[in-house]
Amino acid sequence: MLAAMPTPPLRSSSQATAVTRDRGDACPGTLRLHAADDGALARVRVPGGVLTVRQAEALAETALRLGDGDLHLTSRGNVQLRGLADGCGAALAESLDAAGLLPSAGHERVRNIVASPLSGLDGRGLRDVRPWLSALDTALCASEAARELSGRFLFALDDGRGDVAGLDADVTVRAAGRGRAALLLGTAEETLLLPGDAAPRAALTAAEAFLRTARESGARVWRVTELPLQDELLHRVRDRLAAAGIDAVGRARTETGRPPAGGPPLGAVCDALSVHAPLGRLTALQWRELTALASTTARRELRLTPWRGVVIPVPGLSEERAADALARLSMTGLVTDPASPWLRVGACVGRPGCAKSLADVRADATASLDAAGHTGGLPLYWSGCERRCGHPRGERVDVVAVPGGGYELSRTTPGQAPRTASMAGTGQLATALAEITP
Template identity: 70%
Template sequence: MLAAMSSALSSASSQATAVSRDRGDACPGTLRLHAADDGALARVRIPGGVLGVVQAEALADAARRLGDGDLHLTSRGNVQLRGLRDGCGAELAGLLDAAGLLPSPAHERVRNIVASPLSGLDGRGLRDVRPWLSALDAALCASDGTRELSGRFLFALDDGRGDVTGLGADVTVRAAGDDDALVALGSTDDAWRVAAGEAARAALLAAEAFLGVGRESGERAWRVDELAVPARVLTRAVDRRLSEAGVAHVKERTDTPRADGPPPGLVGDALCVHVPLGRLTGPQWRELTHVAALTRDAELRLTPWRGVVVPVGGLDTTETADALDRLSAAGLVTDAASPWPRVGACIGRPGCGKSHADVRADAAGSLSAAGRSPLPLYWSGCERRCGHPRGERIDLVAVPEGGYRLSVGAPGGPARTTVLTDPSDLATALAAITP
C-alpha cells in the first residue's frame, strides 16, 4: 500500500557531478570487443549475476577455446573474457547466443543489473527480487529507447537488506514494507514509492526519463549523476512518465540501509565463495558448476564483490559440507576470516599497457600485511583506477617512477598519503597513514 506521505525532491543532488561526454561510449561488450595488451576483451552482461549451469559451461567453453581460459569477474557481477584471439567475434557471439546469453544484440551492453545475491536464500530480505530481475531484463530488451543507454548505466535491485544500494547505481529499486518498492535515481536519497508489482516497470520508465532529459537538454551524459540539469527537471520527467503509464507513485525521502556482500562460507541455503582478485581458472569454474549441477536450482549467482553464491537446495548437510571442502580445495575462499575479500586490484601488467606495475602480483605478495589493515585495499596500475569499488578504502596507485602512492580519505579533512617504494614494506606504509 502506498504511504500517504510526500515531500519534494531536493533541487539538486549534493553528490552530482556534471561531466561532458564529447565522444561515444566505448564500453566493451560481447559484440564490441576491446583491444588490450593481452588480446581482445569481451564483457558479457549477466543480469543479477544469475547463470544456469548450461550457460556457465558455455562461458567456460568460450574462454577455453577463444581466450586465456580464465573467467574474470567484474564489480557489477559480469564476466570478462580476456586474451581472445583475433577474428573470433562471430564465433564468440554464436556460442553465447546458443546458451541464451545474448537475448537481444541491440541491448547486450545495457543489461547492467545487480541484485541482492542472497535474496530468497537466507531469510534476511523483505522479498525475493528474482521476479523483478526477470521482468526488468525482459523490459529492457523490449524497449527501443533503452538501446541508447550507455554501457555504464547501472540498475540495482535490493531485497531490502541494503547490500546493493551502496553500489552507485543509476536506478535503484529497494523492497519496502507493505508490499511496496522505493525507486531512486543516482546518488539522491529521495525516491518514488510504488507498488512492488510495478517496480520493474517504474525502473524502466525512470531510465527512459533520463534519456529523454538528456536529449532535450543536449547533454551527452552516460550516468544519472552526470546530468548538468537541475534535479527537478529529471524529477518532473519521471513523474510524468509514471503518471502517463498509470503507475501510482508517491515521492518521499528515504533512509537507505547499507550492508556488505555475502561473507565466504555457508550462509542460509547458499554456499558463498570469494574469488581472489576476481580471476577464476578453468578448474575452479568447473568445480563451481559441478556443485551447482547437484542442487535443485542448478545455478550460480555472481556477486558485485567478485564472489559466487551457489544455492544449495536439494543437498543434505553432508553433501553441503563436502561441496564447501571441494571449493576450498580448488583455491576459492570459503573462510570469512581470510584477508582476500578485503583486497582488490585492476588487471595491471602485462594485460594493460597503461599500467605501471604488476599490481596483482604485488597485492598477492603483500596479503599478510593487507589482512591487518583497518580498511580494504585497492591496487591500481595507473591513475584511471579501473574497477575501483565504492566505499572507504586505502588506494595504492602505481606511479611511473616505480612504487605506489598510498592514500586514505580522512573524514572531514584532506586525504593522508605516503609513498610505498617496495610492496614488501606495505605494513610500514599502512602504519604511516592509518591511526
C-alpha cells in the same frame, strides 16, 4: 514501454555539476571488443549475476577455446573473457547466443543489473527480487529507447537488506514493507514509493526518462549523477507513472547504508554456498568445480556477486554436504573463510594485460597479502596507474604504482583530505599502512 507524453520544462538544480562527454561510450561488450595487451577483451552482461548451468558451461568452453581459459568477474557481477584472438568475434557471438547469453544484439551492453545475491535463499529480504529481475531484463531488451543507454548505466534490485542499494546505481529499486518498493535515482534527495509489482516498469521508465531529459538539456552524459536535474527527473518519472495508472508517492530519501565490504557471508548460508574468487579471477578448474556442484542441485544455477564472489543455491543443504563441498572448493583456491584478507583486497588487471600499467599489481597484491590485515578493515585496492580502474567507492586505501618503481598509498575518506605514504617495494606495505591508518 510508456507512450511519450508532454513534460514541463526542466528547472535548474544545484545537486550536481553537469558533465558532458566529448567522446562516445567505449565500454566493451560481447559484440564490441576491447583491444588489450594480452589480447581482445569481451564483457558478457549477466543480469543479476544469474547463470544457468548450461550458460556457465558455455562460458567456460568459450574461454578455453577462444581466450586465456579463465573467467574474470567484475564489480557488477558480469564476466570478462580475456586473451581473445583476433577475428574471433563471430565465433564468440555464436557461442554466447546459443547459450542464451545474447538475447538482444542491440541491448547487450546495457543489460547492467545487480541484484541481492541471497534474495529468496536466506529469508532476510523483504521479497524475492528474481521476478523483478526477469521482468526488468525482458522489458529492457524490448525497449527501443533503452538501446541508447551507456554501457556504464546501472540498475540495482535490492530485496530490502540494503546490500546492492549502496552500490551507487543510476536506478535503484529497493523492497519496502507492505508489498511496496522504493525507487531511487542517482543522488536525488527524494524517493518514490510505489506498488512492488510495478517496480520493473518503474525502473525502465526512469531510464527512458533519463535519456529524454539528457537529450532535451543538450548534455552528453552517461550516468544519472552527471545530470544536474536529478530531483526534476524524479518528478518526471512520477508524472509518467501516474499517467500509466501507477501511484508513486514522493518521500524524503533515507540513508541506505553502504554495502558490506566482502559481499554475502562466506560458507554455508541457509540454502546456499558462498565463495570468493581472489582478485575476481576464476580458473578453469575452479569454474568446473562450481558448475559441477550447481548441476547437482534442484535450481541448477550460479549467482555471481558484485563483490567477485559466487553463490550456489542448494535447497535442503545439510551440514555434511556443505562441509564436503566447501572443502573441495577451498582446495581449488577459492576463498571460503570469512576471515580471509582476500575479502578486502582488489586490483586492476595491471601488467602484462594493460599497456598503461606501471607494475604487475596482481602479483604484488598476492605477495603482500599478509600485510592486508593492517588496513583497519578498509578495502585495499591496487592500481597500475593513476586511472585506478575498477576501484571501489567510499572509504578505502589505494595503492597506486608510480613512475620509476614503487607505490604511493592514500587513505580515501569522503569529505576528508587523503592521508598518503610511499613505499619502494611491497615489503614495506605494513609500515606504509601504519602511517596512514590510525
